[in-house]
Amino acid sequence: MRFLPVFLFLAFASPVFSQDISIIPRPVELKQSPYPLKNKMTVSNSFTAGDWDLLFSYLKTEMKKQFGISIKRGCTRNKGDIDFFMKRMPTSGKPAYTLEVTPKGILINSNFNEPAFHAIQTLFQLMPVDPGAKKEIPLVSIFDHARFEYRGMHLDCARHFWPVDFIKRYIDYLAYHKLNTFHWHLTDDQGWRIEIKKYPKLTAVGGWRNGTIIGSYPGNGNDGQQYGGYYTQEEVKEIVRYAKERYVDVIPEIEMPGHASAAIAAYPELSCFPKEPSIQYFPKNSSWSGDSTGKQVQQTWGVFDDVFCAGQDKTFVFIQDVLDEVMPLFPSKYLHVGGDECPKENWKRCTDCQKRMQENKLKDEHELQSYFIQRMEKYLNSKGKTLIGWDEILEGGLAPNAVVMSWRGEKGGIEAAKQKHGVIMTPGSPVYFDHSQSSNEDSVTIGGYNPIEKVYAWNPVPAELTEEEGKFILGAQANVWTEYMKNTRKVEYMIFPRMAALSEVLWSTPENKDWKNFEQRLMTQFKRYERWNVNYSKAYFDLIPSILPAADNKGVIWKLDTKMPASDIKYITHYAGRPYALKFTEGTTYTTPIPVQSDMLVAAISMKGNKALGNPVYETFHFNKATGKxxxxxxxxxxxxxxxxxxxxxxxxxxxxxxxxxxxxxxxxxxxxxxxxxxxxxxxxxxxxxxxxxxxxxxxxxxxxxxxxxxxxxxxxxxxxxxxxxxxxxxxxxxxxxxxxxxxxxxxxxxxxxxxxxxxxxxxxxxxxxxxxxxx
The missing domain is CATH 2.60.120.260 (Galactose-binding domain-like)
Structure with a gap:
């Protein structure tokens, strides 16, 4: 490794930075020359005892686990190998830190505890990736702070249930990337995942479904396997405590008034029509398994008409009882109530709901949903909580103090910001991480296409907002819906390396982002993922195909790009009536876009010698008079x-x-x-x-x-x-x-x-x- 005594402002792309120091997200400013690390180091601090105990415990554990370095508390202030100090920062009270590595030692200054924790993450990224490498880090001077206060990741635990150990590992992933919010999706049509002691059937009944569709929706049959699980309140406390030690805020989501099938399966009286069987709402082209009478937990994906009845007071009593048990478990000031994709069909034919509308002079069912959300917001506010809801809560009138999570594009977020409401941006494009990240996806996904480049290029503050309106954008998150993620390795595959891009989007200002520089740092990040045994997607290395009109619109051309310039691209073509027997090693070397002027299949791959790099890409063309026109x-x-x-x-x-x-x-x-x-x-x-x-x-x-x-x-x-x-x-x-x-x-x-x-x-x-x- 080279070490140059050069001062680097990260607003500029720097090959020195990208080759020598690979920190994601990118610090605001960095001066860079090696500092040898000892196997045993001392740490001193000026923090209060309770705060320091958390930081020291984490630092001690991770330094030993990741790098084999033992640390102990220093006796004399400012005489340790690593010194922590609480200090004002030139950021108008915004959390920030400095990290300096000098020949005398490592000095970390911060104005709050959380940025001190982020400084530790930066220190870890300065460490050599190769465990067998010489233990030294570069001499640097870093000043750093986040762009957004809310930097999050979501995880759906209803469609598929994840064990406590994985939830903790997921939180570790967030912390390492300096993300500070975990949105925990705990209830939905396919399962209720949190223990509520007053209503034990929520988990005993609502926590289990009798089968799951096979393959992509609407499915190729049903596996007929009972599936489920839930978190006890003690496990929730354990996870929240673990997250707190990593400065990650945990926000629970309890869905209402829609996505309520699991709760209704447990307590049918919460439905507008308790005696109507759940199979009545089940898609006719999907397969059902097991008992089809009465209320059941749903076995397929999608949206269902059987929602909480908004006309009965007992519905609100039930929800308030649930929230009374949920709120003490989560110290976060926020609680997410869903509010999305709530069909209104049952409300239209429910006499209780129609009576509620008449009594409250509500003109339609959208205003009834607004009534529902506003009623719950008043209750949450009375308990010191702020309500978050998906952008459908805008319909019929927004609750006075609600924060809007904009998922159906950016429109809802723009509307809410203009109304001076807090906004968390999470549009399907580009931050739904259940969407494909490769143009030639090799696993089952819900669809969409959100490659890492698209994530990195995104700005969470829409251009339509004025500077003042933009201040209502609190931050953003990526959503991980798990319909097509059956195991933890698939979750890892879907979130990495896109989480790295998201972290820089939320940490760095637009002028401090540089895709080419990020790509160079990403190579080191891949090595870290391998060291963690993370199953990250290799889609970044795939060829990038594009279809373009040919000259004079006479057909189309298939253009291929690669991120590996040292490799060769080999392609094969197959025309109708000709045997398809060629191997890539016998294919043609790609030099210019491939013309398509008839029906044909084209396949290509990057190769180094006879070794394939990445996955092959395929395209089948059906040529006609309109093609390329x-x-x-x-x-x-x-x-x-x-x-x-x-x-x-x-x-x-x-x-x-x-x-x-x-x-x-x-x-x-x-x-x-x-x-x-x-x-x-x-x-x-x-x-x-x-x-x-x-x-x-x-x-x-x-x-x-x-x-x-x-x-x-x-x-x-x-x-x-x-x-x-x-x-x-x-x-x-x-x-x-x-x-x-x-x-x-x-x-x-x-x-x-x-x-x-x-x-x-x-x-x-x-x-x-x-x-x-x-x-x-």
Whole structure:
């Protein structure tokens, strides 16, 4: 390792910093020349006894465990090998620390206990990664503080249950990355995971389901295995205490008024309709296991109409009783009540709910939900707690003191900040870590595409906010929903290395971020993950494929990029009618983008000699007259499902994996998709085929109808196809009565509209997902 006596301001990219010191998230400022570490070191401090006991205990344990260094308390202040001091910082009271390594020793100054803990994490990252390396660290001077006060990670323990040891390890991961909030999702339709002594059936009944769907929703059958578990109150106390020692705040989430199936299975009287069996609300295309009578814990994913009854006072008594047991377990000032995805169908037909609306002059069920949340907020406020809810709590009127967690994009967060409410940003794109992180994902996920680059590029403060409004953005978090994570190794795979990118997003100011510099530091971080035996995703090393229009829009090209310039890219192609027998070692060396002008399969991989690096990437192209042509939309797709813009519909790729590759769709919430394709010249065409996704359990419906219009000049269009074609297996062929000559083809795909009663998401706008438009 080289050590240069150079002063480094981290607002500038520095190869010296990236090669010699790999700290994530990046410090605000650093001066850099080796300081030898002894196997036995002393530590002195000026902290109060109780505060210092926590810090010293942690430092002593981790120094021995990670680096084999024993430390003891020093007797004389300022004479130790490592000295801690409480000191004012030039940050207007904002938590901050300095860390200096000089020939005399290691000096840490901080204005609070928490930044002293963060300084310890920085010290650990200065240590050699290789346990066999010489024990020395560089001489440095670091000044550091966080951009946001709220820096979090979420974990869903309802869909799949995680043992106490893993929860502790998860908290360690947060602490190491200087994240300070653990959002603990404890209740949902698929399981109730926290002991409530007054209501023992919540865990005895609500903590267990009789089976789980197999594979991607709606599933390929049901495993028929009883599944569940819960945390005792003593285990919760143990976890909260463990987190406190690592300066991580634990925020529990108790879902209401929706996502309540597990609670209702335990206590059916909490439902608007206690005698209606849960299977009545179960998707018809999913498989049920075991007893189908009465109320049951749900066995599949999604949203269910059976929610807490808002018309009965006993519902609120129950919830208050639950919260009375939950609140003492969690010293956090926050408590999360969910508030998301609450269907209103049962409330519409419930006489008690309708009576409540009349008595309180509520104009609709959205205002009834607002009543529900505001009533619970008053109770929480009376106990000294601040309510957090998902952004649906904005609908019908926001509770006076509530903090909004914006997940459906950034719109809810923007609206709440403009109303001067605290906001925690957690939009699905880019910080849902259950979404795929590779364009060629090799495991089952819910879909989406949030690669590490996308996470790193994100700014949690939307550009739409003024500087003053931006102050209401408290911070952000990544969400880890575990429908498709059955074991702890899969959780690790989904969160790493994206957690490293998130930590820098939340710690560093935008001007202090540098992707190329981060990439260099990430290489060292991978070595740390390996040392921890973390199953991190290798998607970072995969080839990055992109599909682009060919010159003059004559077909498409498949472009490949790599983060490993020293490697070769080998690719093979397979055309219809030719045996597919080539090996990558026999493939062609990639030098320029691969042209696609007919049906073909293309596969590629990075190689060093005969050794493969990363995973192969594949693409199957279906060529037609529209492939690669110019296309425009009258209305853009949702920001949550933007694909590659309008070009997605003519890139030659037909989705074959459903939501597992949702990036291959354009998604429209309640809106029609109207696309105009320019074939470049008049051509004879006879039919159009629209490829779509039909998955009602996810609120995604087939088109209500399709209209095809053609034009020779782009101005005057005439209708040539039926508006209600037969739709089979995600395809809607629209055959003309006779071939026509046209240059422009306008395809109007009608959204299904409002989801009908009795279906998941009833009363909400349906989604329309379109993958490809073929013209022939």
């Amino acid at each position: 110019k296309i425009s939309l009258t209305k853009e797709a949702s920001k949550n499902y933007p694909g590659d813009g309008a070009f997605t519909l003519v890139n030659g790729v037909i989705n074959e994996k459903g939501m597992g590759r949702s990036r291959e769709f354009l998604g429209f919430s309640g809106d029609d998709c109207v696309a105009t394709i320019d074939l470049g010249a008049n051509d004879k065409i006879a039919f159009v085929k629209v490829h779509y996704l039909h998955q009602p359990g996810s609120w995604i419906y087939q088109p209500a109808g399709i209209s095809i219009e053609v034009s020779e000049d782009g101005n005057t269009f005439s209708t040539v196809a039926l508006s209600n074609p037969v739709m089979i297996d995600g395809q809607a062929p629209c055959e003309f009565q006779q071939p026509v000559n046209a240059r422009y083809v306008r395809v109007s795909i009608s959204n299904y509209g409002i989801i009908p009663s009795g279906n998941p998401g009833a009363g909400n706008k349906a989604w329309l997902f379109v993958s490809e438009i073929e013209v022939n």
